[in-house]
Amino acid sequence: MKGRTTYTMIKPDAVSAGNSGAIIKMIEEAGFNIVAIKKTRLNQEVAGKFYAVHRGRPFYQDLCNYMSSGPIVAMILTKDNAVDDFRTLIGATNPSDAAAGTIRQLFATSIEANAIHGSDSDENALIEAGFFFSELERY
Ligand code: CMP
DSSP states (O other): OOOSEEEEEEOHHHHHTTOHHHHHHHHHHTTOEEEEEEEEOOOHHHHHHHTGGGTTSTTHHHHHHHHTSSOEEEEEEEOTTHHHHHHHHHOOSSGGGSOTTSHHHHHOOSSSSOSEEEOSSHHHHHHHHHHHOOGGGGO
């Protein structure tokens, strides 16, 4: 059975544009429960570790620079089929490919500044949540 937990962060472009509230409203209206939420800022080292799977790819350094350029809003969300349903809600990585009405289609400005992150597997959701929230904060 698919898991009930996913991890997301609203990225610096969307936070600085004042779109956090509108994005959180869409997340709640889609039936996700916010079980933990935190506004914080990544430094280069944490951004590099979070995106370590992309190390070696041409966009990796720019991605780390961008993700540490301003505050983010980190959240743990729960819902049946959380990972897949959340990726449907946010849309394709590149906003020019994102379906109408998805968060990235509405708020992202480029493939890098794409407004929001969503975990790609149940396993990664738990790993990523652990980056930002202690055991006690997760409920
Ligand atoms: P995210 O879903 O957070 O996962 C990796 C991030 O790398 C992605 O969103 C984008 O913000 C960023 N990125 C930048 N360029 C690319 C690219 N060419 N392909 C995939 N991801 C990219």
